[in-house]
Amino acid sequence: MKNSVKVQRAIANITQAQLAEKIGVSRQTINAIEAGKYVPSTVLALKIAKLFEKSVNDIFELESTD
Amino acid sequence: MKTNYLFPNSFKKSSGILFVISLLGIILIPIINKDGNVIQLQSNVFALLYDEGIKTRSMSWIKDDIFPELIGIILILSGLVFAFSKEKMEDEMISKIRVESLVWATYINYAVLLFCIIFIYGLSFFSVMVYNMFTLILFFIIRFHWMLYKNDKIYNHEE
Numbered sequence: 001m002k003n004s005v006k007v008q009r010a011i012a013n014i015t016q017a018q019l020a021e022k023i024g025v026s027r028q029t030i031n032a033i034e035a036g037k038y039v040p041s042t043v044l045a046l047k048i049a050k051l052f053e054k055s056v057n058d059i060f061e062l063e064s065t066d
Numbered sequence: 067m068k069t070n071y072l073f074p075n076s077f078k079k080s081s082g083i084l085f086v087i088s089l090l091g092i093i094l095i096p097i098i099n100k101d102g103n104v105i106q107l108q109s110n111v112f113a114l115l116y117d118e119g120i121k122t123r124s125m126s127w128i129k130d131d132i133f134p135e136l137i138g139i140i141l142i143l144s145g146l147v148f149a150f151s152k153e154k155m156e157d158e159m160i161s162k163i164r165v166e167s168l169v170w171a172t173y174i175n176y177a178v179l180l181f182c183i184i185f186i187y188g189l190s191f192f193s194v195m196v197y198n199m200f201t202l203i204l205f206f207i208i209r210f211h212w213m214l215y216k217n218d219k220i221y222n223h224e225e
Contacts, residue, residue: 024157025155025157025158025159026155026157026159026160027221027222028159028217028218028220028221028222029157029158029159029221031220031221031222031223032159032217032220032221035221038159038162040158041158044158
């Protein structure tokens with residue numbers, strides 16, 4: 001799964017740590033999501049989307065391998 | 067918030083210390099305290115089953131050295147609490163690592179046991195069974211914390 005969390009974060013001008021704190025996960029988790037190494041749960045994806053005032057589909061995208 | 071059957075993070079440190087001490091105990095005491103000549107805690111205990119000579123008897127109060135039992139209980143309880151207390155920041159990625167480690171530890175534990183069943187015979191196998199009581203939790207603890215450490219190293223820098 002691809003995602004644009006890093007881009008959205010840059011637009012919103014917040015750090016990984018700030019994003020992590022706002023949605024209640026560790027900074028490592030945000031880092032792993034941005035690196036494409038961890039696929040967040042639906043709840044977490046929704047929380048991230050809500051924070052950036054986007055829909056989940058705008059931030060997360062299926063890949064051909066999924 | 068869903069329940070996850072974990073202990074609070076505040077239990078982690080003290081149970082970890084207890085676990086290491088009792089683990090060293092279970093390994094070193096049979097060497098130091100052979101035949102109970104250094105420490106003995108003779109006590110009356112209720113036995114569901116016990117030996118009298120070569121006969122197995124049941125349901126009676128007997129006198130026994132409870133020191134090994136005490137260490138075993140402390141080891142298991144502290145191990146369980148240490149293995150299953152929350153991390154400082156317990157989130158879903160940690161949960162995933164926890165579950166993966168538990169699967170991995172179960173496989174390794176039984177792989178080791180299978181190896182021992184095939185290659186260890188007689189009374190020596192008795193010590194295999196003794197250690198096998200604790201190895202599942204030990205393998206889990208080692209693997210879980212190793213993965214947390216690796217995870218921390220890879221992802222703990224801001225990009």
